[in-house]
Amino acid sequence: DAGITQSPRHKVTETGTPVTLRCHQTENHRYMYWYRQDPGHGLRLIHYSYGVKDTDKGEVSDGYSVSRSKTEDFLLTLESATSSQTSVYFCAISKAGTSGSYEQYFGPGTRLTVT
Amino acid sequence: GENVEQHPSTLSVQEGDSAVIKCTYSDSASNYFPWYKQELGKRPQLIIDIRSNVGEKKDQRIAVTLNKTAKHFSLHITETQPEDSAVYFCAASIDSGAGSYQLTFGKGTKLSVIP
Numbered sequence: 001d002a003g004i005t006q007s008p009r010h011k012v013t014e015t016g017t018p019v020t021l022r023c024h025q026t027e028n029h030r031y032m033y034w035y036r037q038d039p040g041h042g043l044r045l046i047h048y049s050y051g052v053k054d055t056d057k058g059e060v061s062d063g064y065s066v067s068r069s070k071t072e073d074f075l076l077t078l079e080s081a082t083s084s085q086t087s088v089y090f091c092a093i094s095k096a097g098t099s100g101s102y103e104q105y106f107g108p109g110t111r112l113t114v115t
Numbered sequence: 116g117e118n119v120e121q122h123p124s125t126l127s128v129q130e131g132d133s134a135v136i137k138c139t140y141s142d143s144a145s146n147y148f149p150w151y152k153q154e155l156g157k158r159p160q161l162i163i164d165i166r167s168n169v170g171e172k173k174d175q176r177i178a179v180t181l182n183k184t185a186k187h188f189s190l191h192i193t194e195t196q197p198e199d200s201a202v203y204f205c206a207a208s209i210d211s212g213a214g215s216y217q218l219t220f221g222k223g224t225k226l227s228v229i230p
Binding site for chain 1: 157217
């Protein structure tokens with residue numbers, strides 16, 4: 001599982017409230033990613049990080065912000081949750097595979113429901 | 116940006132038959148093409164990948180082929196078993212080799228293997 005945990009695993013929140021999801025990794029990987037998964041859309045990249053305090057936007061970044069103050073933690077914040085942000089959120093890391101090239105591995109996911 | 120199309124969206128095969136899933140990509144600069152398997156309620160798991168310097172890669176019952184000229188790649192599963200039933204996602208990216216790359220996913224194929 002590449003040492004990735006996500007918290008919370010499930011959350012129900014109301015429209016307009018701020019929400020923070022946490023991704024924690026124990027193997028000191030430099031590169032981390034946040035994706036969302038919705039039926040009919042596959043997985044879409046929200047934000048990613050090259051290292052501490054070094055982040056960039058992905059394909060669907062509107063309404064989301066991220067922070068990475070420590071190598072092991074990558075936080076995703078929904079400033080004011082909307083129903084369109086109801087989704088399953090996956091964190092991922094890049095890790096060298098057996099061939100030496102980098103591969104992405106996913107965390108267990110967080111199911112977020114915005115009512 | 117990159118666009119990945121995946122077909123078919125659903126596929127049913129008899130146990131023991133072969134299954135083929137096809138993807139096309141739009142950015143000719145893409146050079147890394149992983150495939151993920153996702154069982155219901157679980158995280159996507161990397162099952163095989165291919166880079167643009169090879170045309171085919173095989174791992175037991177799973178193989179992936181790449182046609183750079185046509186910008187398409189395919190997943191082949193032979194001698195299918197019920198445990199192959201899952202949703203399969205293809206993805207494409209530009210991998211500079213430094214460890215960070217942004218995956219663009221297809222929308223997924225739900226494979227059902229009928230015993």
